[in-house]
Structures are given as structure tokens and as C-alpha cells.
Amino acid sequence: MDPVSVADCEAAQTCWYRCRAALLGEEWGDGPLAWMREDDHLHLMFPTRIPPDALRRGLERARDSGVRSVGAWLGLETDASALMAAGFERGWAPWWMTAPVGDVGAAGDPRIELQEDTSDYHGEYAGYRASLALTRERPQHSWYAAAYDDRGGGFAGRAWSHLTGETAGVFDMEVWTPFRRRGLGSGLLRAVVAAAAKAGAQHAVLNATPEGKLLYESCGFRQIGEGITWWLRLTDHPEQR
Template identity: 60%
Template structure:
């Protein structure tokens, strides 16, 4: 049975994998492990924290010009040090899991796996460096993009990451004009199928209320909840 602890482990390992692939750092200070990745500095699922160590993490982010500092937690962890260090409570990940046999379905011809893309050049050029994770071998991460038929407008994206026999699904989004047209299902199935071919048996993800319906329709079940805290510099 997949547990919340499994979800947390996959999430942390995905952040670590991205940092290692994209030139970020993983550093331990005061019992806290900070992962300096493409989207800022993140502290992943500590059991306990001190205000002093958190403040040093914020200073580290300032030195590295990281725009944001995130802390991912399980429920029940004392959050008083976060408030004292200037963090604010954020959104709550809804952990979900599925047997990949339940996610399987026909491939969507509008969706394709890629190891590089120029789709982001106009509005988010820094995102392209993330494709380093899709080019590592042996393959552990896969990226899928969705396009409209004919004019090939970029409609959405998703990632998956192999961690043992679990596939983590991350950064999945369908742009607003293209929602409710099946792109989300196609993207989810594409990245899950890629991970399954490399040995995954179950998939895990963190959902927002907006995305939960899609994931439930595709075979995912909600198994728990977490919490995030953020320090915006």
C-alpha cells in the first residue's frame, strides 16, 4: 500500500534530482537539508526545525538570489519556528496515489514525450534548463507536451519521475483556453506510461482542489494531506 511517507519521499527525491541535474546544491545545516533547485530553495519534510536554522536558510536564499524559500511538511510538525522566521502558511498538498494499471489508456496523438523544447523561449526561457533531467541516462524523468491539432498551439505539460517502483507526477498543467478538452488525461497517461515501462507500478502526486477531479477520474485516490510554508523575498 502506498503511504503519505512514500509521497513525501518521492517529492523530496524529485527536488534533489532536479537540483543535481541543473547545477543546484543540496546542503545540510542545523539538521535541515536545503535543496537549491530551479524554482528556489526548498526544505523538504523536516521532523523539527529551529528558528535560527530557518533564518540561515533565508540568508542562504538571499546569497544565491533565490526568489522564494519553500518548506514542505507533514501534518503534526511544530510550525512555530516558521512563523518566528517570517514564513507564511501556504497551500496544502492533497497526496494521491494510483495503481498504474488503473491509469493506463489509449495514447493521445496530441501529446508527445520530449527531451528538449523551445516552447518556453518567449515567456519563461529559464524553464528550458529543466530538460537536463529528461536527458539523464538511465532515464528516470520524462516530460510530455500537448499541442492542438493542425496549428500546434502549446496546450499543456507534465513530468514524471521514477523513484523505485513509484512514479511521481509533477508540474502538470493545461493552460486555461485548452481545459476540459482531454489534454490533462492525455498528459497524465503519457508520463505515467513512460515511467511504467521503466519499472514503476504505482503513481503518486500532490493535487490542488482544482485538479483532484481529473486525477480521481484517472484512477487516483486521495490518501492524505500535507502543508507548505513560504518565505517570499
């Protein structure tokens, strides 16, 4: 039996959003609903039931605070009828995957750098720099890695890991399109998992899409379950204002 469950994956995802909300937004609860806002995005994290009145109150608070998009993360067993009635649309299915940290592979790609600050984001993306404050909290529980193209192309991608107990969640991992298929994805993955392992992580977890699953499997991950997401763009629903 795998020592990591889907519930562990959900807990890691929730902890990640909670820590980001504490730094960049706010968190609140209403009965069984746990809301976490970061900038103009709001997340509803793994409720076992969704009372319509509590959902309505959450959406009203979201509109009042300038939220533009709302994402609901659910287990497959959760009744989503209240979300559908509120105008949410069914989204992508997270494929929960896990691996012992020792199976992911050793860090050491010279194109990958662990960082606690960055000047890589500009223009409309400049605000992303603020999130790196997570890496400067002590004891450290979040790690950020940047990838740089060795052919003169510059900043090529990023990844995070976040420690929840003995579980390292991997998040926000992406290699920009022009730099893919050069091994940067596996380099990023191994760098952030190794950093969390030094702090006590025993297993790594992540949610994959079909595009990324083959990469994760090549680094020792295997799928143990799946979930579902639901999404609402408040600007698309003026009648809810």
C-alpha cells in the same frame, strides 16, 4: 491497506527536487533540515523538526545566493512555529493521491508527445528548457510530455513523471487555460505515468489541489492524506537582508 503511504509521496517529492537541484542549483543539509535550491527558488523538504538557528542559517544562505522565494513542505504533525517567527505564511495543502499505474489508463493520445528537448518556451520562460536535461540522463528516471492543441492553437500544456524506486511521481502538470476541458490533462497524465511504468514503476503518486482532484480521480487516483506548505518571499522582507 494501500501499499503507498504519505511517507512514500513525500519521498517522491523530495527526490524530484533533489534531482532538479543537482542539475539546476544546489542541495545542502543542516541538522534535520534538507535544503534544495533551483534557480531563485529554495525548498525545505519535510523536516520533522525545525531548529530556529538552522532555519536562520538557511535563509541567510538563500539571500546570499539570490533566492527570491522559499517554500517549506511539511507533514501535518511538524511544529511550524519557527517558520511563523521567520515570516513564512501558511500556503496550500498538498492532497496526496496515488494509483496503481495500470489503473491510470493507456497512453496514446496523438496530441501528446514525450520529449527530451523543446523549443516551446520563449522570453521569460526560455530558461525552462534547461530542465529537460533531466530526461536525457541514463538510466532515464524523468519523463516530460507536451500537449498540442489539435485545433491550431499550438503548445497547450505539459507534465513530468519522475521515478523513485517503484514509485512514479507526477509533477508540474498544467494545461494552459484556453485549452482546458478537451482531455489534454488526462492525456498528459497517462503519457508520463506509462513512460515511468515501462521503467519499473508500480504506483503513481502526486499532490493535488481542489482544481485538479476530479481529473486525477477520473484516472484512478485516490487521496490518502495531506500535508501543508509554508512560503516566504525574501523580497517582501527587507529587514531580513
